[in-house]
Amino acid sequence: MDAIVNKRIKQVLNGNQDAYAEIVDLYQSRLYHVCYRMLGNKHEAEDITQEAFLRAYINLHTFDQKRKFSTWIFRIATNLCIDRIRKKKPDYHLDAQVPGTDGLDMYSQIAASEELPVEQLEKMEIQERLQYEISRLPDKYRSVIVLKYMEELPLQEISEILDLPLGTVKTRIHRGREALRKQMSQLPMTEVGGK
Structure with a gap:
């Protein structure tokens, strides 16, 4: 899979923006699940997933293709999740309903x-x-x-x-x-x- 992703990255860097859509398709589900499990909120997880792909796209020229793209995109998303968690004040109250109930x-x-x-x-x-x-x-x-x-x-x-x-x-x-x-x-x- 890394060879396919590296090929798509080269295509994106050469101006083929459609190749990035294929990269997103490969990682979108797993990345969303990581974000959801860290944040516990569907909408925030969707936002962070989208933001991670956007940041990766903008900074694709800095990606070292000798490394795994999955590690890089997971790092971006995880850092964004951690930032979101730190910015939020805990909203747990004794009378708060448990998510999903x-x-x-x-x-x-x-x-x-x-x-x-x-x-x-x-x-x-x-x-x-x-x-x-x-x-x-x-x-x-x-x-x-x-x-x-x-x-x-x-x-x-x-x-x-x-x-x-x-x-x-x-x-x-x-x-x-x-x-x-x-x-x-x-x-x-x-x-x-x-x-």
Whole structure:
């Protein structure tokens, strides 16, 4: 895939703007998911994804084609997400509703399968709760947790995306997991799948 992307980058740099649309198509979904998992908000994730591609396009002439484009675009998006998180004041209140729990809308997301709707709903609630708990992590832990466990990127690539030493990435993953485990252990058993 890197060879295809590098070929498209050369085409863009030579004036073929349509070639950039192909690059966007290749990475758009994964990039959006990273942004969504970091921000926990669909509209913000869409905005950041679009902004990341725009910034990459504007700065494409600075991209080192000996490196992976995916690492570069993920770094841009992750930095934009971190900036957005830092600018926002936490808006968590005791009476705030957990994202994804606005009534019957959840039923429309249940896919047909062998599982009972109640089991699917429980899984969705756990996933929503996990997403919520990830969104409560400090941004330095949130970014490594999302890239490692949601995107399943190798540690070295995470190190390059975040521009951090490998040892720091490992430490943040460990501390982020511990913080997430602590947050999740404070939930009543019925909220994490127990009866």
